[in-house]
Amino acid sequence: MIIGEHQAIPLTVGQKGVEYVDKFQYLGSYMSRTGDVDTDIDARIGKASAVFWRLRNIRRCSSICVKTKLCLYTSVVISIAIYAGQTWTSVAKTRHMLGVFNRQCLRNILGISWKDHVSNEELLERTKVDSLHNTVDKRQRWIHWSCLTSSISKTSQCNSTVDARRWEKKKRQT
Numbered sequence: 716m717i718i719g720e721h722q723a724i725p726l727t728v729g730q731k732g733v734e735y736v737d738k739f740q741y742l743g744s745y746m747s748r749t750g751d752v753d754t755d756i757d758a759r760i761g762k763a764s765a766v767f768w769r770l771r772n773i774r775r776c777s778s779i780c781v782k783t784k785l786c787l788y789t790s791v792v793i794s795i796a797i798y799a800g801q802t803w804t805s806v807a808k809t810r811h812m813l814g815v816f817n818r819q820c821l822r823n824i825l826g827i828s829w830k831d832h833v834s835n836e837e838l839l840e841r842t843k844v845d846s847l848h849n850t851v852d853k854r855q856r857w858i859h860w861s862c863l864t865s866s867i868s869k870t871s872q873c874n875s876t877v878d879a880r881r882w883e884k885k886k887r888q889t
Contacts, residue, residue, distance in 0.1 A: 736748075738754055740758075742799075743798065743799065744798075744799045744802070745758055751804075752802075752803045752804060752809065753808070753809075755799070755803070756803065756809055756812055756813070757812075759795065759796050759797065759798060759799075759800075760796055760812065760813075760816050762795050762796075763792050763793070763795040763796035763816070764816070766791060766792055766795055767788070767792045767820055767823075770787065770788075770791070770792075773787065774823065774824055781824065781825065784824050785821075785824060785842055785843075785844060788820060788821075788824060788844075789844060792820065793817075793847065793850070796813070796816065796817075796847060797813070797847055797850060797851050797854070800850075800851040800854060800855075801851065801854040801855045801857075801858045803851065809848070810848040813846070813847035813848050813851070814835075814846055814847065814848060816847070817844070817846060817847045818835055818838060818839075821838055821839075821842050821844060822838060824842075825838075825841065825842065
């Protein structure tokens with residue numbers, strides 16, 4: 716796949732030409748020719764929204780406490796919404812889309828109407844649910860950290876192996 720504005724190179728497998736597309740789905744995530752993640756985020760939010768609305772009987776049930784409903788929301792719906800989010804670029808539009816979806820779901824769980832005049836900050840404080848873009852940012856930082864420490868440990872492991880071989884060689888010479 717070529718990202719950006721480049722000339723398409725004709726590709727053939729056997730006698731058949733391979734079709735050139737602007738976007739495609741791979742392992743549950745959408746890849747686009749321009750490299751933007753809007754299509755993927757829209758699809759993720761759509762899938763999470765469908766699951767959220769399927770859980771409406773649980774949300775409406777008065778015998779289930781709000782804490783349980785929020786745990787269910789964070790474990791099921793949010794995980795679907797931000798699947799593969801560590802690969803997304805963090806731009807204002809992405810943050811806005813995730814924030815709107817999150818707040819809409821939380822207001823629905825708590826039964827808060829627009830008439831109630833509850834601010835977004837108060838909503839997040841009441842539910843103690845982190846904003847989705849913060850969760851995605853944490854995952855991105857974790858991926859960067861694990862890649863960094865992995866490359867450092869591999870380097871030190873290689874160096875310690877070389878040092879051990881040198882030490883054994885010196886030991887044999889004496």
